[in-house]
Structure formats: structure tokens, C-alpha cells
Amino acid sequence: MxxxxxxxxxxxxxxxxxxxxxxxxxxxxxxxxxxxxxxxxxxxxxxxxxxxxxxxxPGLDRRTRSIINLSILSALNLPNEVRLHVRGALNNGLSQEEIMEILLQVAVYCGVPATLESTKVVVEVLEEVAAKAKQNAAP
Structure with missing residues (x-):
């Protein structure tokens, strides 16, 4: 062990x-x-x-690795990992629009049900991030 x-x-x-x-x-x-x-x-x-x-x-930057991870994890319908890697993608500079484009790509090539599950998770994370930013900005 x-x-x-x-x-x-x-x-x-x-x-x-x-x-x-x-x-x-x-x-x-x-x-x-x-x-x-x-x-x-x-x-x-x-x-x-x-x-x-x-x-x-060195072959891929972190931003690209985040795109790949969100795609794979969404395709595999692993919401807990999607939740984690949405935060990572934001930390690596992806925009909300880019994350939406990733989900649309996944929907076409991997299926709508997995994409819908990932979309729910992404929305939750984005709301949490926005709430935390608002809280940190408050005097």
C-alpha cells in the first residue's frame, strides 16, 4: 500500500x-x-x-488539454469529473462560449443525453463560480 x-x-x-x-x-x-x-x-x-x-x-497546452478532457468526460457521461474539469477549463482560460461549443460538438458525435447531463453540471458550476465572484467582490 x-x-x-x-x-x-x-x-x-x-x-x-x-x-x-x-x-x-x-x-x-x-x-x-x-x-x-x-x-x-x-x-x-x-x-x-x-x-x-x-x-x-510540452506537446499540448493546458487549454487544449482542458478541451480534450471536457469532450471525453462529457462523452463518457461522467458528471462528477465534468464538474471538476469545468473549473479546470475556466482556470485554463476557456470561456463559457467555448465550453458551450465543446458540448455542442459532443452532442453531435457522442449523443444528446450525455451532453444534456454535462450541460446541467456546467450550468451549476458557472452559477457557483459567478456567486463566488460576486461574494468576493462585495465590500
């Missing part, structure tokens, strides 16, 4: 930095802090492989 002590490898730290920049420190820290003996190996794997090895590659 992976222990929390193994959350310090060079590859893990590289992935952690990218993961926090894209998904937000609060989300990532919550995921890692709530890792159990059972789930810690998955957190290590995801941080090292997805974020440390793949997201750090």
Missing part, C-alpha cells in the same frame, strides 16, 4: 503543482487529505501519471 510518505516523490510534487494550478488547491488538498490507506495509491497514481507525466508534456 502507498503511504502518505510516498506523496513526496519528485514526480508526485511535479504533478501536485500542476493539479493544484488547474483544479484548485482546495480541491486537491481535500482529495489528498481524505485519502485512506485504500485510496492513497490511487491519489498517488493520478497525481504522478495524469498530472506529473501527461499534463506536464
Amino acid at each position: 502507498t503511504t502518505r510518505d510516498e506523496f513526496t516523490s519528485e514526480l508526485f510534487m511535479k504533478g501536485l503543482k500542476i493539479r493544484e494550478e488547474v483544479l484548485g488547491v482546495d480541491h486537491v488538498r481535500k482529495s489528498l487529505d481524505s485519502a485512506t490507506d485504500f485510496s492513497a495509491p490511487i491519489q498517488k497514481f493520478v497525481t504522478e501519471l495524469c498530472w506529473g507525466q501527461i499534463w506536464s508534456r
